[in-house]
Structure formats: structure tokens, C-alpha cells
Amino acid sequence: MKYKSSTIKSKWLKTQWLLKDPYIQKYVPHTLPFNQRNLISMLDDYTSVFFKPTNGSGGKNIIRIRKTASGYQSQLKTSKTSYSTSTQLYRDLNRFAGSRPYLLQKGIRLARSNGKPFDIRVMVQKTKQGAWVSTALFSKVGSPNKVATNYNQGGTIKTFGKTMKGTDFSSTFAPSLELELKRLGVAVGESFDRHYKGFHELGLDVAVDSKGRAWILEVNTRPQIYPLKALNDKSLYHKILSYGKHYGRFK
Template sequence: MSFKSKWQKTKWLLKHRNLRRHIPRTVPFNRKNLRMMLSTYPIVYFKPTGGTGGFGIIRIKKITSGYQTKPQTVKSPSPTLGHLHKKLSRFSGRKAYLLQQGISLAKTKGRPFDIRVMVQKTNKGKWISTAMCTKIGKPDKIATNYHQGGRLGYLHQTLVGAGYKIKSILRKEAALKRLGVTVGKRFDSNRRGFRELGLDVALDTEGKLWILEVNTRPAIYPWKHLKGRKLYRRIRTAARQYGRVT
């Protein structure tokens, strides 16, 4: 089952007391909210409510001479908030967009990364966090996605590269698994029919976990690129239970 509205999914998560603290500040795009977000956070992301693969995302940064936007790799200045709002409105057209608090991503060997948690439902209706990997971004890109030139990595290796010790890594892994299962149950309580979810989770420089997005039709094929394909096979085995693969 696919459900594209990022805003609706965010509202579901915000109603859960334990999940709320893991959600970056997110609001619909309009001039009032743009002013509020940029007066509160040094970096804000402008995201389509229905986009996938990191496409259509713009990073907005407040600078001395106004504001700086960065869609992919090219930076563009806006001297005033009004100029910025017009630019973003032209870019969005009639499509709905969100503004999201920017998270300062942890880095592994100098490269920013976030974490993908694959959560799947068994034929007995139980949610299980079946696999995790990291998406390691290019230094000049604003998104870590595979489609944006990022590469996949193993969680333990990536966290070692970020300076974490084994005990801390195991605690983070357990927390991510719990987070995935909790989100699965939360989605079930709002709408039936979900059998798989892909959580994009940021680990910030202070060690906190943030849910950036929940994908209801997460891609499986990029997992093939992880050496050994162990996680890919695990995901496919779980997916056979609900008929996504044969």
C-alpha cells in the first residue's frame, strides 16, 4: 500500500507521545511559516509533500546578506524574505510543499549520512524491523539518497567511522529497531493495509535520532548493492509473505 502525503504521515506521528520527540519541526509552506521557521532554525528544508528519492528538495540557509537556497549543488542568494518566498512559490507551482527543520547530520569519515530502517509485517500481523543500512551522501549534495549520488553502507561500519564504540552502536541499533516497530503500529492505528515501511532516520551530531520521512513503498533494489546481499535476501523473504515479490 502506497501513501504519499508527507504532511499527513507527519501528523500521524506527532499524535504519538513517544514519537513526537523524534520529529523535526515540520509545517506547510506559506509565507508566515517561512518567516517563522527561518527565524527559529539556521537551516530549513523545502520539501514536496509527495516527492521521493530526494528530488525537489531545497535547502534554505540564513546568511548575512539574506538567504541562500541550494536545490542540488548550485547556491542561489535571495536578499529578502519576500524575494525568497516568490522564488519558492514559482518553484513549487501548484504542488504542496513542506518546511522542515534542518538537522545537523552526523558524519562518517567526513561524509554526512542518515539511516534507512526497513520495517515489514509478518503474515501474523506483527511488525519487525528486518534490516538497516546507512545512506552516505556526497559532500556537495543536500540529500543522501542513492538517486542523488549517495552510497549504501552497513550501520556498524558507518557508526564506527563516525566515532561510535561497539556498546553505543548496539544501543543505537536497538533504539532504531524499536522506533521502526512503534511507527508501524502507529500507522496501523490510522489506516489499515500497510505491510512495509522505510524510515529515513537522521542521527545528529549530538547522537539524537530524528525521523525525517516514512516511505510506504520503500525501494528494495538498492539493497542489492550492499556486499553479500544478506540484508537484501532478508527483505525479500519477508516481502514474499505479503506478495510484493515471488
């Protein structure tokens, strides 16, 4: 059986869908298409801004921009460049983008687990009966000097419970966050169904900031689960596969 689940590449289109839902919109960080005016307005409002390819995946070509005492600093992977004016910064980003569309997103200060930044993947799948279920939560723990936490950017996959134990949040925070994120996953699945047909699974990348507030960084319509094989306990991997069989997910 062939894999059947709709794929939407454009992060901007998916962001617009999320913003149309009153329950979900409060989870969406301020996001705008990249142009000079939007860059200047975002840098006026926030100390850090992310520059992301609209159609990118795997954390590739994401640049973090930070305000500094002498202007701005951009960081791609571990490489940093300084600028004294927003015009110079814009020129460089524009050259980097070429003809590819990019987005600007408010930077979220990620909570840390044992000193390392992390975000959470919420896996949402449809049952045979067509109901959305949040089937798995796990985390991607980044290295402190990298821009993205993705597995293929050197991030490490950890269980949700283990990651939360390494944070400064209270012991009651993790169960309530888990409940909140599972509810959010189902809401996003139902929201996406209202805009387009044929989705069977989604992967939400959710940041938790230092105050414990959750933010949807992105919704993946073709989420990869192979990194879960790196865990000693393969139960999450097998659970996702058992839900995915009926739409052709076998790995």
C-alpha cells in the same frame, strides 16, 4: 502474487500521524506546510530549513535554505542562489512549487561517517501473523556537496555497522542506537495501523545529528530496496525479500 501494501504519498498526513503518538513525537523535527508566514517563522527559529515536496520521493526537488551573513542561500542539488530578503526567497520558492504542495522542515545537522553526511533507513515489515518487525538497518551516505543522501541523488549504500565505525561516536553508541531505531520502527508501524489499514512494510529515513539524537525525516510507504544489491553482502536484501514474500514483494 501481486504486491500488497498500502501507500500514502502525503508527507504532511504521515507527519500528523507521527505527532499524535507521544512516544514517537519527540523524534519528529518541526514541520509545517509551506506558506510565507511559516517560512518566516521557521527561518527565525532555525539556521537551516528544508523545503520538500509533500508528495515527492527519491530526494527530488528538495531545497535546503540556510541563513547567511547577508540574508539567505538556497541550494537545489549543487546549485546555490543567494537572497537578501525573505520576501525574495519566498517568491522564488513559491514559483518553484507552482501548484504542488510543499513542506518546511527544520534542518538537522547530520552526523558524518568518514567526513560524509549519512542517514539511516530502518526497514519495518509485517510477519504473516501481522506483527511488525524491524528487519534491516542500512545507511545512505551522501556526498558532502549535495542536499539529499538518496541513492538516486548520488548517495552510497553502506551497512549500518561500517557507517557507524566511521563516526566519532563511542563504540557503545552503535548497539544502543540500533536497538532504539528497531523499537522506533515497530512503534511507527503500529501507529500507522491505527490510522489506515493494509500496511505490510514501511521504510523510515532517520537522521542522527552530531549529538547522537535520532530524528525521523520521513516514512516511506513504498520503500525501495534494490540499492541493497550494490552491497557485496546480499544477506539484508534476501532477508527483506524472505519477509516480503507473503505480501508480494519479490524484488
